Amino acid sequence: MTDSTALDNIRIVLVNTSHPGNIGAVARAMKNMCLSRLYLVAPKKFPHDEALWRSANAEDVLEKAVVVETLGEAIADCQLVIGTSARERTVPWPLLDPRHCMGQALAEADAGCEVALVFGREDRGLTNEELQRCNLHVHIPANPEYSSLNLGMAVQVLTYELRMQLLAESLDGNAMQGWDQPPAGNEAMERYLVHLEETLKDLEFLRPEAPKKLMTRLRRLYQRTRLDEMEVNLLRGILTSTQQWVGKAKAQQEQKNAD
Template sequence: MNKPEVPDFFKNVRVVLARPSHPGNIGSAARAMKTMGLTRLYLVEPREFPSPEADTLASGAVDVLQRAQVVATLGEALDGVTLAAALTSRRRELTAPLSTPREAVPELIMRARSGEEVALVFGNETFGLSIEEVEQCNRLVTVAGNPDYFSLNLAMAVQVMSYELFSQGGIGVGHLKAEAQLATHQEVEGLCGHLDQTMERIGYYRGRNGERLIRRMRTLFHRASVQREEVDILRGFFKQVLRTADRDEDKPA
């Protein structure tokens, strides 16, 4: 199966990091983004950028860092955006409805597919997004977690949201599955004949209804949709069993 392409509408999704403190988190966030097909990164007043540490933790996603837009305000980062989702884990006195990533993503995808610019907005590692920053967004999203201990790193939050977008973006995992050839009817019949010969040769049918047994085995193999490789393995095994039986018979008593 051919490798699928990342949907074009992903180009309408930008990730905004507001006032990130640690360059390593910027690099890790870039890696999380690219893994899920997102490439547009906006940085609002990063404390340190560019940075060798960011490049190191970005691994193969340094190109995302190289194309990152560095701006002075969140307003600049949201220029042209019609739907901005603020990621927060704190209780806020806001009237905007609160959604999980899974609940929020369908609308984000629908708007991006239609050609609109959408943004995922993440706050500072220590303080998160300010009330003023959240008020510039029109959706509020939180990642559900353990109420007794919830400590999600900035890059982890980017990964969770990016994964949810990717998983609902219509890209399956079929290209990762090994392509297997199913055995034909004739090949399965040949396998059953070989099995019948082997069981007869080693005396398995002695005291048993051989015709009934091989009929049950034939039904089993046809129902199982066995692969050609599996047929070859089993027939190789039967061949070895028959060789061993012949050698044992030839041994002097």
């Protein structure tokens, strides 16, 4: 796959951006580093003249921007979703620095995977629920005494690392290279995780008194594992059979009680 095609498989996703100027600054940062695919999740103001002005001749990126209402829509067909995180979480998640993270992103994009780099709101970043839809988290190790980065700067850091990885031709050693099945997309993984939660409730394994972070930890497990499409289908088949057997067992117990 050519270098340009690898970058064509990478999208920048901005969630609930408040200031249109920041969207323009992100478009400029992207074009500086040869990226062109911008997704906007429920932006407060777009299109807007300030976005155009701040883009500094990156109007083509803005013109092709895809506007959607939910994060799920923006990443539905992605096999690798990387969320930017500025703080530690109660349940730790795979957390990488920009250099190593962008190396993996570029390698998987080069192998044909759709990759999303997700950036949150200017004032509070991504929610825990949004971060749980990501396979990996990336943290920019800024000065701990002054760690505030604006949106354009954060995008510039990660896209710069992508560009440097590209120039270094560090595309070897991708764990998914030559795999017999494509990685499962984010939407397929989300359907599986919802199905898993429903099945665990049917089994009465997931009860109100169960640990609060149980599903979060299971989500982390599966997002870290990077299932392929066939593996997800196999696991969903197991869940469906499990639900059928549970249903039969409950019906038999009800009949026995009635007798």
